[in-house]
Amino acid sequence: MVTFEKAEAEARIAKNAAAMIDEMAGEHTFALNLGIGIPTKIADYVANENIYIEAEHGFLGVGPLAKEGEEDWQCTNAGRQLVTETPGCSYFSSADSFGMIRGGHIDATVLGAFSVDEEANISNWIIPGGKQLGVGGAMDLVSGAKNVIAAMTHCDKKGRTKLIKKYQLPVTGFHEVDYIVTEYCMMRRENGRFVVFALADEITLDDLRSITEFDFDVAPDCRPMLK
Amino acid sequence: MARENKIMSIAQAISHVKSGDRIMVGGFGLRGAPDALVDELVKTDVRDLTLISNDLASPHIGLSKLLDKKMLKACIGNYYNWNPDLIDAYNRGEIEVTLIPQGTFSEAIRAAAYGIPAFYTAAGYGTELAEGHESREFNGRGYLLQEAIPADVALVKAYKADKLGNLVFYKISRNFNPTMAMAATYTIALVEEIVEIGALDPENIQVPHIYVNAIVKEE
Numbered sequence: 001m002v003t004f005e006k007a008e009a010e011a012r013i014a015k016n017a018a019a020m021i022d023e024m025a026g027e028h029t030f031a032l033n034l035g036i037g038i039p040t041k042i043a044d045y046v047a048n049e050n051i052y053i054e055a056e057h058g059f060l061g062v063g064p065l066a067k068e069g070e071e072d073w074q075c076t077n078a079g080r081q082l083v084t085e086t087p088g089c090s091y092f093s094s095a096d097s098f099g100m101i102r103g104g105h106i107d108a109t110v111l112g113a114f115s116v117d118e119e120a121n122i123s124n125w126i127i128p129g130g131k132q133l134g135v136g137g138a139m140d141l142v143s144g145a146k147n148v149i150a151a152m153t154h155c156d157k158k159g160r161t162k163l164i165k166k167y168q169l170p171v172t173g174f175h176e177v178d179y180i181v182t183e184y185c186m187m188r189r190e191n192g193r194f195v196v197f198a199l200a201d202e203i204t205l206d207d208l209r210s211i212t213e214f215d216f217d218v219a220p221d222c223r224p225m226l227k
Numbered sequence: 228m229a230r231e232n233k234i235m236s237i238a239q240a241i242s243h244v245k246s247g248d249r250i251m252v253g254g255f256g257l258r259g260a261p262d263a264l265v266d267e268l269v270k271t272d273v274r275d276l277t278l279i280s281n282d283l284a285s286p287h288i289g290l291s292k293l294l295d296k297k298m299l300k301a302c303i304g305n306y307y308n309w310n311p312d313l314i315d316a317y318n319r320g321e322i323e324v325t326l327i328p329q330g331t332f333s334e335a336i337r338a339a340a341y342g343i344p345a346f347y348t349a350a351g352y353g354t355e356l357a358e359g360h361e362s363r364e365f366n367g368r369g370y371l372l373q374e375a376i377p378a379d380v381a382l383v384k385a386y387k388a389d390k391l392g393n394l395v396f397y398k399i400s401r402n403f404n405p406t407m408a409m410a411a412t413y414t415i416a417l418v419e420e421i422v423e424i425g426a427l428d429p430e431n432i433q434v435p436h437i438y439v440n441a442i443v444k445e446e
Binding site for chain 2: 094097136
């Protein structure tokens with residue numbers, strides 16, 4: 001089975017997630033929160049001008065990365081990268097930001113994950129015994145956003161699948177994942193099952209089954225992913 | 228009677244922090260953190276502080292200096308992955324750490340400011356961070372009970388204050404600052420500029436002055 005270099009895999013994930021979000025937003029104002037890592041790269045690909053990026057430290061209308069000479073040290077995305085403003089952007093407190101999130105005013109959140117299981121349980125905040133001690137806003141985002149999109153490489157660095165039967169790591173939110181986007185496939189949640197609706201051209205459904213621990217359905221109109 | 232003068236030296240302001248206090252400090256990473264107030268606090272010999280903050284900056288920077296000088300008994304916050312020194316201290320059992328999801332954390336501070344003793348949230352329901360919290364269902368969904376997080380002293384960073392202590396903030400440096408300013412018993416605001424009373428647009432004051440006890444001009 002074909003494998004992708006890290007940079008190519010990440011670009012594919014970001015590009016395909018962005019296209020899906022462009023479509024979800026359609027002709028309506030759409031608030032999008034992007035997690036750290038691969039999700040942040042989605043900002044480079046979204047093309048629908050109805051999408052407004054929200055950062056949980058209190059910034060709606062986050063713009064592209066700042067170029068040399070236009071940096072403002074106090075204007076960053078949630079990953080602490082220096083970014084620009086967009087016309088009509090706004091700043092507010094963390095409490096107001098999470099009111100927006102908890103109150104269901106964010107249309108979609110995209111997060112990375114260590115794993116997603118058959119019951120749409122997502123684990124992405126801690127690996128016990130490791131060098132981490134933080135939860136950030138992940139639990140608020142998965143429980144508050146209207147759509148939860150897990151965007152991640154299909155397998156971890158050791159080649160183990162992240163799409164597993166039942167969670168092993170501490171869970172961030174139970175039954176919260178609505179979409180999964182990896183470099184190999186895109187899945188959506190329908191009637192308590194994951195359904196593949198896009199597949200990388202380079203692999204077959206049998207290939208996908210060989211790297212996915214849980215059972216999934218296949219949409220009748222399953223299409224090739226963007227390259 | 229003469230009008231109360233809240234403008235004071237940094238040392239005078241920081242003398243209000245006592246050993247054993249619960250202090251809350253604004254900032255997200257290094258943005259909007261009142262670094263000069265923290266540096267002044269590091270010069271004192273207060274001990275056993277409980278620190279309520281989003282994070283603990285990065286090793287040997289900002290809030291992390293309180294850890295270096297062993298002034299902290301406990302940390303209540305949500306994201307310490309930027310500071311491996313705290314993680315090591317926690318793993319050695321030298322410090323208590325309470326992790327609270329960031330939105331629950333900010334709301335618990337807001338609750339303290341607004342006189343609400345506790346509230347229900349769906350964030351973290353059923354997870355390891357829900358342990359020890361009461362829970363309840365509303366409309367078929369599970370929620371956990373989070374108590375408000377008050378503090379004795381808040382150290383905040385604002386952009387401008389007028390001489391009464393009305394505050395305005397700048398871009399993402401706002402973050403936890405206004406809410407903390409309203410939640411603590413005694414609030415010290417570090418500001419870049421102090422302007423005359425009436426110089427700030429009343430429509431745009433983000434923290435009204437009655438919440439602010441001390442104003443310190445950043446040097």
